Amino acid sequence: MTTSGAEKVVIVGAGPAGIRAAELLVQAGIRPTVIDEGMKAGGQIYRRPPEGFARPPEQLYGSEARRAAALHTVFDRMVAVGQVDYHPQSSVLAVAGDFLQALTPSGRKDFTCRRLILATGAMDRLAPIPGWQAPGVYSLGAAQIALKAQGVALGSRIVLAGSGPLLTLVATQLLKAGADIAAILDTSSLRYQMAGLPGMLVRPHLVLRGLLMRAKLGHLYNAGVTLDRIDSDERGPVAMHWRDKRDKTHVTACDMVGLGWHLRAETHLAGLAGCTFDYDESWSQWLPRTDRMGRAAEWLYLAGDGLRILGADGAEVAGRLAAIACLADMGLPHPDPSSDLRRLDRLERFARAIARAFPWPRDMVRSVPDETVVCRCEGVTAGQLREAVICGGAEANRVKSLARVGMGRCQGRYCQLAGAELISDKAGIKVRDAGRLRDQAPVRPLPIGEWVRDA
Template identity: 70%
Template sequence: MTDPRVLIVGAGPAGIRAAQTLVAAGLRPVVVDEGARAGGQIYRRPPVGFTRPPETLYGPEAPKARALHAVFDRLVAEGRVDHVPQSSVLGFSATGAHVAGPEGAQIVPYDHLILATGATDRLAPLPGWQAPGVYSLGATQIALKAQGVALGQRIVLAGSGPLLTLVACQLLKAGAEVAAVLDTAPLSAQARALPGMLARPVFALRGVAMRARLGRRYHAGVTLHRIEADATGPVALHWSTASGHPMRTDCDMVGMGWHLRAETQLAGLAGAQFDYNEVWAQWLPRTDRKGRLRPGVYLAGDGLRILGADGAEVAGRLAAAACLADMGRPAPDTAADLARLDRLERFAHGIARAFPWPAAMVRALPDATVVCRCEGITAGTLRATVDHGGAEANRVKSLGRIGMGRCQGRFCQLAAAELIAAHGGTSPAQVGRLRDQAPVRPAPAGPLAALHDQG
């Protein structure tokens, strides 16, 4: 009898640990990843020949990054993992996963599926954010890690969450000029959440130390008003201090982000049910503690729970263990990982409460503010669509095109839900979640036609 075919989507910390666990059990998984080299976003690797060392790229996390990279590279070199890089899973059919990459399109058959798709930036619209030169914090970090490039000469970072502080410190360490770091979370919320964050005291203290390095650049509890821009990009960001004093900070680049948003499109296509999580202010898939969606389909990493890189490693091992158990094969003991998962979740919930999603700011956006950058849909158009068709996400999408663009709602869905809820007198949970549709990534027509011909 042949071994079961296991497909892992994603080669970040969760996907790497899942692959390692399966290989230890005698299986040879296929790992499809959009990156050229394994590591995911947090441990993203630069091109071969890039001279900046891991200590510069990853800071105190460099030993973890080196270890993960070495594990995966060894498994591939030994022929124990089939790695399909620079490739996207676009959807699923009865014959397998539809994959598009540099060599074209293919259907990858599988018996068991582990989705370790990670997370993307969670963005809140701001008047002027559609201008060139306005990036997400993740894009800012990718440019720095992958190419050693700061995307501006005078940079303002705005949003909230650990990534805001981390990216600011990384830019400063690389020699970039960071004019201001504007955090919409008030210091009072951060202080109230401290007990939860002390579930991981080393990380909490590391965050305090990074904050201290920012000095007077850092401002908490701010109100963001608008990005002033000309044809070439940002000119200034207008904001108010926690005490209400109006400010204008000159800049030529703005990076924005409010922590992370779980990447869940493939989970939805795989049959996941979702619950609106009030702590994280987003829809998260419903699984058991080990990430089992159902026998044969498993979720791991930030695409399931926003727990960061360490949590993703734990989740990857748990998903692989659940997969092995469902195959009837010996699985590793998961008691220690489940206990660690509890501690990681306490810390993550503390982070979520310390740096909340700016719901009030989003709900008060002026009508002229672009909400969906792909389609150019404004807050006013969105509100008018609610008046015409009701306060339900998919109804608003079908009538007003919100979420129909290139990102398929990845960057606008959460903000749109806030606006729909506020205007319709309901809650984001009642507004609902946009239905997932394949292909989950933009793809050329030729490969899509080839996939159709294959199955």
């Protein structure tokens, strides 16, 4: 027996957090609406390939194959028997109170709900380096998606650079698929990584798995590097210039570069829904403010990496907790969250240790030359951004209005964090004092035809 339409719950995102939230709600007799950008449920971490794709789950997901298959099966079963109102390939563009607007395969569609669970996940956190705007420079996540979804390596001679577990994971996956990797460049020093190790030992099996992956990278892996620039021609990258931990200069030939410094929470919808944000010094980014269950308001709940960067395991736990909070606020029977909260504490300790071991390259970002492009969408350089600070003041939205940083297609997803560092450095203030860019709808590009149809 399902609840009435007056109790409608909408979940945005069908990754590990969204799937577990939907599962618990279904068990309580609720038929949630799930809106997801993916072709199939699974999220980025457990992204599924097209029909007929030959590679088995063990090759796609490695040691996580069983967990991925279990999540896929749970969600597919709920959809098959009509327990979930599922909208794949659909992107939520705007949130205002109980009203959501989404772009679906059949056009723009309006949804209403009494309660909203945002499980929007995360995306690559990128830092600008000279030459990164060239075609053929991708995020680590893009390289991983191409490999998972199509079995494609995006270059014939690849350089991967950045820091964090994703760097090691993507490198290992590409090598296993037969790709030619020229170098793996980690801006975090071994000293930083060892400093984070004690905290990471709350999950020893995961640490061991990471160390085994790192060992397979061998001489390709370099820690404590400084990235100087990417040289390109009309076809894309031709060389990465970098310095090792001893400050010795290297030039590595390549035709593709993958960049990424762990993850940044996808929070645009949370902002439109009215969430308050706090600047998290550990993660060097703005994160939504909620209680331990993920409750941001009596009707609004957040789960997964869009709330806390905890990875796939943490997303499953957070999805359950958000659903429990939702059921409790509806006055319905719900599981005891105690065990999930204890597990969440352990996962958060591990995540904080990861952040310490693989820090955001603050000094590298602040020292980029004036001619370095910071906002790839609008072509805004570091020099133009610094000049806007002088002319207009040290506030992110004021700098945006003068220099157009964050006004492009990605709406600041790639440039906001780096821009805040440059504002902070130029003005001599803390990053948190530079403020956060205001979220604006639509949060994704929308075909103009959808508006013309209304007119």
